[in-house]
Amino acid sequence: MKAEIIAVGTELLMGEILNSNSRDIARELYNLGIDVYHQSVVGDNLNRVSKELETAFERADLVITTGGLGPTRDDLTKEAAAHFLKRDMILDEESIKHLEDFFGSRGLPLNEGNKRQAYFPEGAKIIPNENGTAPACIIEFDEKVLVILPGPPREVIPLMEKYIIPYLEKRTGKVFISDIINISGIGEGHMEEKIMDIIEAQENPTVAPYAKEHGLTLRVTASASTEQETRLLLEPVVKKICDRLGMDVYAIGDTTLEAVVASLLIEQNLSISVAESCSGGLLAGRLINYPGISKVFKEGFITYSNESKINTLGVDSKILSNYGAVSEEVAKQMAKGAANRAKSDVALSITGIAGPDGGTDEKPVGLVYIGLYLLGEVKVMKMDSWGSRDNVRRRAVSQALDMLRRELQIRASK
Amino acid sequence: MKAEIIAVGTELLMGEILNSNSRDIARELYNLGIDVYHQSVVGDNLNRVSKELETAFERADLVITTGGLGPTRDDLTKEAAAHFLKRDMILDEESIKHLEDFFGSRGLPLNEGNKRQAYFPEGAKIIPNENGTAPACIIEFDEKVLVILPGPPREVIPLMEKYIIPYLEKRTGKVFISDIINISGIGEGHMEEKIMDIIEAQENPTVAPYAKEHGLTLRVTASASTEQETRLLLEPVVKKICDRLGMDVYAIGDTTLEAVVASLLIEQNLSISVAESCSGGLLAGRLINYPGISKVFKEGFITYSNESKINTLGVDSKILSNYGAVSEEVAKQMAKGAANRAKSDVALSITGIAGPDGGTDEKPVGLVYIGLYLLGEVKVMKMDSWGSRDNVRRRAVSQALDMLRRELQIRASK
Numbered sequence: 007m008k009a010e011i012i013a014v015g016t017e018l019l020m021g022e023i024l025n026s027n028s029r030d031i032a033r034e035l036y037n038l039g040i041d042v043y044h045q046s047v048v049g050d051n052l053n054r055v056s057k058e059l060e061t062a063f064e065r066a067d068l069v070i071t072t073g074g075l076g077p078t079r080d081d082l083t084k085e086a087a088a089h090f091l092k093r094d095m096i097l098d099e100e101s102i103k104h105l106e107d108f109f110g111s112r113g114l115p116l117n118e119g120n121k122r123q124a125y126f127p128e129g130a131k132i133i134p135n136e137n138g139t140a141p142a143c144i145i146e147f148d149e150k151v152l153v154i155l156p157g158p159p160r161e162v163i164p165l166m167e168k169y170i171i172p173y174l175e176k177r178t179g180k181v182f183i184s185d186i187i188n189i190s191g192i193g194e195g196h197m198e199e200k201i202m203d204i205i206e207a208q209e210n211p212t213v214a215p216y217a218k219e220h221g222l223t224l225r226v227t228a229s230a231s232t233e234q235e236t237r238l239l240l241e242p243v244v245k246k247i248c249d250r251l252g253m254d255v256y257a258i259g260d261t262t263l264e265a266v267v268a269s270l271l272i273e274q275n276l277s278i279s280v281a282e283s284c285s286g287g288l289l290a291g292r293l294i295n296y297p298g299i300s301k302v303f304k305e306g307f308i309t310y311s312n313e314s315k316i317n318t319l320g321v322d323s324k325i326l327s328n329y330g331a332v333s334e335e336v337a338k339q340m341a342k343g344a345a346n347r348a349k350s351d352v353a354l355s356i357t358g359i360a361g362p363d364g365g366t367d368e369k370p371v372g373l374v375y376i377g378l379y380l381l382g383e384v385k386v387m388k389m390d391s392w393g394s395r396d397n398v399r400r401r402a403v404s405q406a407l408d409m410l411r412r413e414l415q416i417r418a419s420k
Numbered sequence: 421m422k423a424e425i426i427a428v429g430t431e432l433l434m435g436e437i438l439n440s441n442s443r444d445i446a447r448e449l450y451n452l453g454i455d456v457y458h459q460s461v462v463g464d465n466l467n468r469v470s471k472e473l474e475t476a477f478e479r480a481d482l483v484i485t486t487g488g489l490g491p492t493r494d495d496l497t498k499e500a501a502a503h504f505l506k507r508d509m510i511l512d513e514e515s516i517k518h519l520e521d522f523f524g525s526r527g528l529p530l531n532e533g534n535k536r537q538a539y540f541p542e543g544a545k546i547i548p549n550e551n552g553t554a555p556a557c558i559i560e561f562d563e564k565v566l567v568i569l570p571g572p573p574r575e576v577i578p579l580m581e582k583y584i585i586p587y588l589e590k591r592t593g594k595v596f597i598s599d600i601i602n603i604s605g606i607g608e609g610h611m612e613e614k615i616m617d618i619i620e621a622q623e624n625p626t627v628a629p630y631a632k633e634h635g636l637t638l639r640v641t642a643s644a645s646t647e648q649e650t651r652l653l654l655e656p657v658v659k660k661i662c663d664r665l666g667m668d669v670y671a672i673g674d675t676t677l678e679a680v681v682a683s684l685l686i687e688q689n690l691s692i693s694v695a696e697s698c699s700g701g702l703l704a705g706r707l708i709n710y711p712g713i714s715k716v717f718k719e720g721f722i723t724y725s726n727e728s729k730i731n732t733l734g735v736d737s738k739i740l741s742n743y744g745a746v747s748e749e750v751a752k753q754m755a756k757g758a759a760n761r762a763k764s765d766v767a768l769s770i771t772g773i774a775g776p777d778g779g780t781d782e783k784p785v786g787l788v789y790i791g792l793y794l795l796g797e798v799k800v801m802k803m804d805s806w807g808s809r810d811n812v813r814r815r816a817v818s819q820a821l822d823m824l825r826r827e828l829q830i831r832a833s834k
Binding site: 018019020021022024025026028029031032035036042043044046047048049061214215282284285287288289290291294295297299300304305306307308309348360361362363395396399 | 724809
């Protein structure tokens, strides 16, 4: 099945808002194995929307529109669809009743604009919208399908999940299952190299990167007629990728690196503290994202100045002046010092040159040392990062979490 | 002038990433008084991109494409443009030299894919890209203009600002000037209410929200034939909005709340420390975004546990057990304790219930206390926040920075 997405709205054309609906709908269709070849944005204009539908259906079997179902005179996606399909607009009794109840219960009159929200092109299957006043609808014609959705994302996402995806699954006659593989401590290019042949050979299951705020993620999606058959297709490919990437895979499923680290600490009954220089709180910030962290998180020290490294963490002032604040030795002493002060089993430290200034030939911007104290032993990792101040800091935090994650997973497997 | 935007990239069609480029480009065109009637997304396919250009130029005088300039074989937006325009692809000597320098300085060989980035449709005006390896270009033909931009937003935004907007300004024969008004400590709805009449009466200058990672921003843009005339149109409207919003405006121009706070601290020669509980490092993280912060930032204490509040900050254990960690009294003692320990002139503290668990009827999720110590005096602000754990924490950080900003601005004005 080939699909297109049409977002209707002048506010999109003017760049006032991000078109997150097209992204969200496209992702769902991709997971259903439905190819999206084209997306477009048009204004709230009857002829332009109607013309866009015509062009889209020349290329596709499924078109999903979003937006233009509001109560104002601008909103006319359904009218444009009726015009394109040469059908009349018909009042849906149940929708009007629902609107009367909705407005009545708030003591508001039902105005003409809201009444228009209960009219649909003849033959449309009405889809109730529990999060707004504009119902959606599905129109089938000539083996093709037009799905008309409202504009607000908080209405679109539930409508997709509850009604449109099940409808499309039924239409495709298939069951879809996805697994998410979470990867860290390795660059995107390096990861792709390791599994390029699997990505290239993919068909069913499909393997695709899945964007997340931090780190790399792959989504593997299989489809077959039954759940059992689908799992039989999915599992060997997930296993093959995990075998290939080894310890670079930190978890399967919808989770985060900090959640995995926190869970490992809790399981192994290890308390943690952190000492941060250039990352200045972002490492603690990531760990404390995890709601259950209070069980193991002892304390964090943001020792950005040399003075605070000496006074709070007990870093040796001679070592500081001999090696500089950004050095293996200082990273080591920071980690030890944090563990010592907070009386924690584990401590992570970060010291580096985040830029944009402060770099030298010997110690360029992007140089970061990460210290890891674990029950008496200290390790240090050197990192050469790049990009903006923000990028250097964020990468250092992910790298520190990953360094600890690997140690804890090795410990767990022993 | 009528414009269209074409985003090229299979990752957009698959819903992997948000199409922020189309939004950003659309907004810039809107500010230039250029109407965007259509946006589209197509995959990296020569025939489809070429066909899309043809359709777009049937309706528009200006088409801006973004994406498909990378070094891989998939990337062929320029080839599709050459195909559509029936022009050859020509090597640009300057671009190839730039690429050789770029890769040479990193000790990397220039591969075939990267060499392709130096070829352009014949007659193209090459635009250097300071943030990536793919130069942009402008092609003029039959009174029409095709602008070809790369895909990464951090390359697109500077290219638009530095080259494309000035080029289009020149073409429209007008001077455009924008002022950015940065607002904090007030909700979007409340702000709109205060200036709704100004927004509604707008025409020239236009007043539009401008999305930023933190806080509210308005962009006011005027246009006229000369710079002087433009400023005469712009300034009274900016002044009117600033008068209306008063201290809710924290700065005019391209800056951040943390940069304003940091500059005020440096100007007033005040050192700062922070003590964080639920925000767990995010406040220090925001402050340390500002590269010059080392002049005034003494130390940060992430005292998530009661133990660390007592041991490190000297919070009274009786006060902790009587009032609870999330209380006015503890926020006060945390701020005092941080200033005391770090010997700083200013200290900010945050303690709250970020959720999702841990709330009670008396102290619900979202309850946050912010303490501000300033040269011996302590103030506390109570905040009722909402939403996810992440949202509660981020809002608390912005609120804390805003509380300090207001104090420092009042101090500066005395």
